[in-house]
Amino acid sequence: MAVSGAPAGAIAHTEIAVAVTDGRVLPRLGVEAGRLFDALRLAPPPSARSLSRLHLGNEFCERLIPSPTLLRRAIGVADAAGLALTLATPAVPDQGLAKLRRLFRLLLDGAEVVVNDYGVLRLLAREFPALEPVAGRQLCKMIKDPRLPTEQWARLNPPGLGSPEFEALLGRFGIRRAEVDVPPFARPADLRVGGLALSVHAPFGYAVRGRVCRIGSLRFDGAAKFRSVQACAKECLRWSCRLTRPADRGNRDLDSFQRGNSIFYRHDGNMQQAMWHAAARGWIDRIVLPGDWREPDFGVLTEEDRHADHGPD
Amino acid sequence: MRITAPISRAEEIGPMLAAGADELYFGVVPLGWAERFGVSTVNRRTFGNLEDGDGLRRAVGAIRDGGGEASLALNGQQYTAERLELLLGLAERFAAAGGNAVIVGDMVLLDALDRAGLDLRLHISSIAACRNGEAALFYQDFGAARVVFPRHMTLAEMADVAAAAPELEFEAFVLNDGCLFDEGVCHTIHLPMQLGGPICMDSYELDYRRQDGHAPSASEQAALDANDEAYKRWAWHKFSCGFSTTGDGQPFGPCGLCAIPFLAAHGISTIKIAGRETPTERKLKSLGLVRDTLDRLEGGADPAALADFARSLRAGPGRCAEGYMCYYPEVMHEA
Numbered sequence: 001m002a003v004s005g006a007p008a009g010a011i012a013h014t015e016i017a018v019a020v021t022d023g024r025v026l027p028r029l030g031v032e033a034g035r036l037f038d039a040l041r042l043a044p045p046p047s048a049r050s051l052s053r054l055h056l057g058n059e060f061c062e063r064l065i066p067s068p069t070l071l072r073r074a075i076g077v078a079d080a081a082g083l084a085l086t087l088a089t090p091a092v093p094d095q096g097l098a099k100l101r102r103l104f105r106l107l108l109d110g111a112e113v114v115v116n117d118y119g120v121l122r123l124l125a126r127e128f129p130a131l132e133p134v135a136g137r138q139l140c141k142m143i144k145d146p147r148l149p150t151e152q153w154a155r156l157n158p159p160g161l162g163s164p165e166f167e168a169l170l171g172r173f174g175i176r177r178a179e180v181d182v183p184p185f186a187r188p189a190d191l192r193v194g195g196l197a198l199s200v201h202a203p204f205g206y207a208v209r210g211r212v213c214r215i216g217s218l219r220f221d222g223a224a225k226f227r228s229v230q231a232c233a234k235e236c237l238r239w240s241c242r243l244t245r246p247a248d249r250g251n252r253d254l255d256s257f258q259r260g261n262s263i264f265y266r267h268d269g270n271m272q273q274a275m276w277h278a279a280a281r282g283w284i285d286r287i288v289l290p291g292d293w294r295e296p297d298f299g300v301l302t303e304e305d306r307h308a309d310h311g312p313d
Numbered sequence: 314m315r316i317t318a319p320i321s322r323a324e325e326i327g328p329m330l331a332a333g334a335d336e337l338y339f340g341v342v343p344l345g346w347a348e349r350f351g352v353s354t355v356n357r358r359t360f361g362n363l364e365d366g367d368g369l370r371r372a373v374g375a376i377r378d379g380g381g382e383a384s385l386a387l388n389g390q391q392y393t394a395e396r397l398e399l400l401l402g403l404a405e406r407f408a409a410a411g412g413n414a415v416i417v418g419d420m421v422l423l424d425a426l427d428r429a430g431l432d433l434r435l436h437i438s439s440i441a442a443c444r445n446g447e448a449a450l451f452y453q454d455f456g457a458a459r460v461v462f463p464r465h466m467t468l469a470e471m472a473d474v475a476a477a478a479p480e481l482e483f484e485a486f487v488l489n490d491g492c493l494f495d496e497g498v499c500h501t502i503h504l505p506m507q508l509g510g511p512i513c514m515d516s517y518e519l520d521y522r523r524q525d526g527h528a529p530s531a532s533e534q535a536a537l538d539a540n541d542e543a544y545k546r547w548a549w550h551k552f553s554c555g556f557s558t559t560g561d562g563q564p565f566g567p568c569g570l571c572a573i574p575f576l577a578a579h580g581i582s583t584i585k586i587a588g589r590e591t592p593t594e595r596k597l598k599s600l601g602l603v604r605d606t607l608d609r610l611e612g613g614a615d616p617a618a619l620a621d622f623a624r625s626l627r628a629g630p631g632r633c634a635e636g637y638m639c640y641y642p643e644v645m646h647e648a
Contacts, residue, residue, distance in 0.1 A: 091498070093466070094445045094473040116498075118420070118441075119448030138498045141391040145501035147509050153502065156352045160391040165421045207501050208512060210494035211465040218540050223636030223646060225540070226547045228465040239537075242520040249509055249516070258519075261494075263512065296522030 014279045015286040017053035017199070019088065021293040022237050023070040026077050029054070029291065036289050042203045043272055054078045055288055057088035059116050059136055060209050060262045062096040063216070063232055065089070071103050084112075091117035091138065093229075104128045114179060115139065125173045134199070135170050135178040137206060144183045144207050146254035146265035147245070151185040159183075162193040170196070179288070181205030182271045184254060191278035199286040200275055204264045204294060213261040215239050236260030240296045257295050266295060314577050314607060317384065317484065318600050319589040321361030323372045325596065330379040332597050333604035337376055338384035338416060339363050340589065343403040350396065355389065361590040365403065373410040383411070386589075388418040388438035390497065397425055408433045416461065417441070418497070427456035434458040439486070442497030444470065446477025453481055460484070461585065464492050464567075468575050468641050475580030483581045486640055488599050490587035491551030491567040514552065550637035563602060563626065564588075564595050569640035570606045570623035571633070574616035602626050620644065 016033045020026060030036075033049040056074040058064035066074070071087070078085045087107060089100055100120060104113065109130035115121045116138035124133045142159035160166050161178065170178070177197040182205055183190060191200060216232030217225035218239075236259055243256040243263065254265040267275070278284045315335040320326060329337055340355060340362040347353045355362070363372050376383040385407045387400055400422060404415055408431040415433050417423045418440030426435055436459040437443055437452045443460045452460060459482035462471055475483050492499075493513040501512040509515040521529050521537050529537060549555055553566030569576075573584060584607070586599050606623050614622070624633045636642035 091442060091444055091495075093470040094447075094477065095470075097445050097447055117444065117448060118451045119443070119445040122447045122451040122454075141498075141500060143500055143502060145504070145512065147504060147512065147515070148502070149508060153504075156502075157354065157389075158393050160393050160419065160421055163394045163421065165394055165397070165425070169420060169424055208494045208499040212493065214540065214544050217543070218536060222543075223634070223642060225543050226637070227642060228467050229470075238524055239521055240524065241522065243517040244520070245509065245515060245517055256517075292524075296524065296526070 013282065014284060015052050016049055017055050017086065017286055017288045018051050018291040019055035019201075019288050019293075020074075020291040021058040021064055023066065023073065025292045026074060029077060029081070031081050031083065033289075036291070040203050040289060040294070042289070043276065051081075051083060053084045053086060053286070054081075055086045055088050055114070057090075057114075058293060059088050059090050059114060059138065060206070061213070061236070061260055062090050062092045062099075063230075063234060064236075064260075065092075065096065065099050066103065068102055068106060071106050075106070075108075086112040086114060086134070088114040088136070089116065089120055092120065097123060101127070104131060107131055112177070121173050121175075129174070132177075133173060133175050135175050135196075137179050137181055137201065138209065140178050140180050142180065142183050144181055144205050144265070146184060146207055146256045146263075147250065148184050149252060154183060154185040159190075162196075164194065167193070167195050177286075182267050182275050184265070184271065186271050186274040188274050188277040188281065188283070191275065192281075192283040197286070198284050199288055200278075200284050201288045201290075202275060203267045203272065204290060205267065207256070207263045207265055209262040211261065214258070215241075215260060236293070240294075242296060255295075259293055259295075264295070314573070314581075314611070315583045316586065316600070316603055316607065317583050318586045318603075319591075319596060321358075321363075321589050322593070323363060323368065323375065325593050326372060326375045326381075327379060328593070328597060329600060330376070330381045332600045333608075334381060334600055336382040336384055336413070336583070338386055338589075339372070340386045341365050341369055341403060341407075343399040346396075346399055349399070355387070355400075358386075358589050365406070369406060370410040373407065373412050377411050382413040383407075384414040384416055384436060385412055386416045386438070387422060388416050388440050390440055390500075391419045392422055397422055401425055401429060404429070404431055404433065414459070420455070423452070423455050423457070436484070437461060439463040440497045442495060443474070446474050449474050449478035449481055453478060458482060459583070462486070462581075463495065463497055464640065465495060467643055468572055468579070469643075471576070471581060472579040479580070482583065484583040484585050485569070485572075485576050485581045486567070486587060487569040487573060487576075487584040488586045488588075488603055489553070489564060489566050489591070491553075493548055493551055513548070547637040550632070550635075554632075554638070558595070558598075562594060563598050564591075565627075565632070566638065567640050568623075568627060568633075568638055569644075570602060570626065571620035571644045572641040573606055573623070574610055574619055575641075575644070577610060 112132045114134045114136040116136035179199040215235045240259040317336040318334040344365045416436045418438035461484040503511045
């Protein structure tokens with residue numbers, strides 16, 4: 001896939017964050033953004049930039065909620081590297097709320113928490129008002145089907161994000177920032193949301209998340225597979241798979257892959273351009289790059305890439 | 314315990330109430346919607362909607378005259394501000410006609426309906442994916458009277474939520490229409506079948522890689538292939554066993570009949586039959602399965618005997634034993 005260039009000055013004022021699910025990545029975390037852009041085959045920034053924020057946690061699976069030990073370690077790593085910290089959280093049952101409550105107690109005042117569950121938002125507002133809630137991608141709903149054949153399909157159900165009503169509702173709970181993906185056939189104006197600060201995940205967007213996890217069932221047999229709650233071995237840290245459709249159907253699809261319980265797509269060149277143009281206009285002030293839990297690499301790997309993250313022992 | 318069941322045509326109202334439904338839910342495309350927005354999708358169902366205007370008034374009247382309650386599905390994941398305007402107008406007409414409840418998936422619409430103060434109960438759709446007690450209380454703060462649990466929750470999780478929010482009513486799926494992913498956070502479109510259909514039914518080929526970039530070893534690939542074959546079988550069950558029926562027309566597909574005693578004992582007041590777009594016969598057969606099971610429970614049957622009865626309705630225990638057709642496989646697994 002061709003790398004699209006960013007317009008000059010596009011990210012001069014755009015914060016670059018790295019998202020990490022697997023704690024084993026933390027020791028190798030650098031603060032220089034360019035190498036991460038290269039590894040992701042994303043348009044490089046026009047000038048040397050540093051990462052300024054660490055997103056810890058996973059938005060898609062309650063099994064990947066970090067332990068208190070890992071969170072403490074991440075706080076230390078972030079502090080040493082001069083990075084701000086954001087904790088990303090998934091939708092959870094009540095047992096997951098209890099886990100998150102323990103983590104929230106460890107965060108410093110002002111730390112961001114990405115929420116993808118209105119129950120988590122209510123918990124934050126009631127018990128942890130000093131933390132900064134951020135509306136996650138699963139609250140900011142929009143059509144992001146990587147198979148859409150034309151732009152017309154993408155416009156059938158425009159997103160409600162950016163409406164004054166939605167922003168006012170989020171504002172009642174102290175939300176001042178939202179996170180989104182770049183949808184297929186995006187135009188720069190699709191990434192303008194009015195009164196909220198906006199983070200954009202790149203170069204992958206999520207299309208669908210499930211609770212049942214195919215790869216998480218790998219070690220189970222028969223009726224024990226594909227259950228809502230599964231004591232998986234976190235196979236998603238080790239495996240991902242490319243998804244392709246027959247050419248007669250899928251020759252215009254965005255490159256797609258499944259990681260754990262979710263399907264993702266890679267931005268095409270036009271979508272990247274839309275993102276950079278939105279950044280240049282100041283509509284996006286943060287880009288979040290995946291440090292792990294991302295697309296499998298089907299190309300030639302450097303030795304460094306090969307050891308960037310690895311599966312369970 | 315009450316049964317809520319779908320309709321897609323006014324002609325279904327009488328037969329469904331006579332067959333034992335307590336509540337009927339349906340969708341309506343607001344007047345002017347298709348002309349204004351160029352699309353008829355309002356409530357996650359393109360087809361199978363009742364008419365607005367006089368048709369809506371007559372349908373609600375017929376439901377009430379038949380002793381039932383009427384619920385209007387306004388359960389899109391999200392709407393733009395200009396679409397909300399038409400939906401609020403529809404809700405007003407529904408309330409004026411004597412409708413009982415609206416089923417809502419979008420927070421902004423819920424907030425608007427709460428502030429509008431219509432004489433309607435607000436039910437939180439499964440689309441809103443309420444999975445914990447705090448979320449239930451969040452929706453209650455916005456005027457919700459009932460939460461419809463999303464798919465892929467365990468019975469124990471539902472019990473936790475119901476216990477945390479005792480002032481709310483709860484509703485759970487017990488029959489039909491599986492979803493492989495989580496519909497509340499599925500940001501795809503059910504494309505026409507010639508373009509691939511729903512993404513969960515599309516014909517993807519899978520090419521696994523370890524995160525270090527290596528392809529699987531032969532033994533790893535064999536394990537992955539076996540897992541994928543099992544997943545296809547699970548998906549087939551979730552899609553009504555290839556959209557088939559038993560010899561006497563009973564529907565296959567996702568089922569939680571044997572969990573009804575647990576649901577009744579843990580604060581779930583309403584059980585839901587899915588399938589708005591299915592033919593009338595399938596709706597009636599589905600309702601018969603649920604009504605028979607619930608009648609036995611309310612007649613004093615013990616849970617074990619009831620579970621045996623429920624399994625006997627599903628064309629033999631084999632399908633139940635595999636667990637892939639179950640909304641709540643833990644009932645079989647733990648038994």
